[in-house]
């Protein structure tokens with residue numbers, strides 16, 4: 001069974017189309033990275049999964065439940081780390097987790113959960129004194145309460161330093177090993193490379209690619225830079241003939257007297273052959289593959305009418321996790337500060353996700369947001385009073 005299934009989902013806010021005709025399947029147990037630049041529609045998609053916003057058209061199925069009709073069942077089995085989560089300064093770490101336990105109505109030892117995220121020693125301290133990394137781990141602890149089948153993490157490494165991001169990554173991987181499906185968003189490809197089986201790239205509300213990072217890299221026409229060492233200096237006319245080759249974007253002379261050629265991956269052989277055909281002795285050549293950042297930009301910037309081989313219509317059908325990428329789950333997952341939060345899931349949503357007023361959601365028929373975060377806010381404030 002698929003953990004998440006979006007079928008032809010469009011979400012419009014007045015004249016803004018936040019998500020457009022999105023069809024996507026995330027398999028059970030998969031770690032799926034959801035990528036896109038600011039405003040691409042990532043948070044909106046997450047809010048659609050949780051019934052915090054409702055699709056204008058299309059259907060959303062989460063853990064086999066219709067996200068609209070059975071949002072309570074979805075939330076019972078889903079842990080959420082919202083973008084821009086912040087703690088309640090006066091509450092201890094344990095009180096935060098106890099709040100999540102009460103909301104989910106589960107019988108769990110809060111210290112066990114805090115231990116899982118490495119906060120056991122800080123359980124009795126007020127969360128206002130926690131570092132950014134500790135706050136994120138606390139948010140994750142709240143999301144982990146009740147061993148959810150699905151973890152939804154919106155920019156989970158937001159604002160963390162490399163060490164904090166590494167810890168977050170390790171916890172995500174541990175959860176994945178327990179069989180939890182993880183769906184998380186980021187706007188930086190490097191952050192998800194290590195932990196994700198597959199990534200989906202969203203651009204202006206549209207899914208432009210779904211694949212493993214290795215698959216994306218292969219399919220992308222992001223430049224590689226070819227460095228060619230030559231026996232004798234290359235004449236200007238030879239240089240021009242290389243520049244004119246199909247798939248070559250730029251050619252320059254290197255300081256060592258050779259050439260540096262920016263070209264599509266599949267143009268490398270043509271460059272070397274053309275040089276040799278023109279009597280140039282190629283003594284060595286090396287290629288620098290496009291960086292992850294280049295790759296991300298190749299999918300999210302530039303002309304829209306230059307689809308890559310891994311465009312969504314091809315790749316979205318590929319429901320299986322790519323074995324190559326699964327094997328490479330061991331690297332980074334960092335993120336920028338959540339300065340851009342506040343569009344949707346606000347700081348109270350971690351609590352609110354479990355506590356969201358399902359009736360108020362169900363009462364809404366026009367597809368606008370529900371006010372789940374406030375429900376969580378009030379309840380946690382009551383907790384403070386006690």
Ligand SMILES: Nc1ncnc2c1ncn2[C@@H]1O[C@H](COP(=O)(O)OP(=O)(O)OP(=O)(O)O)[C@@H](O)[C@H]1O
Pocket residue numbers: 013016017018036037038039040041042043044045187340341343344369
């Ligand atoms: N409640 C709303 N009302 C009006 N427009 C909205 C609302 N929520 C989102 N949008 C718009 O929908 C688009 C997608 O926003 P969304 O927050 O989903 O993007 P995102 O990919 O999560 O961006 P970021 O990385 O900045 O968080 C944006 O143009 C945004 O302004």
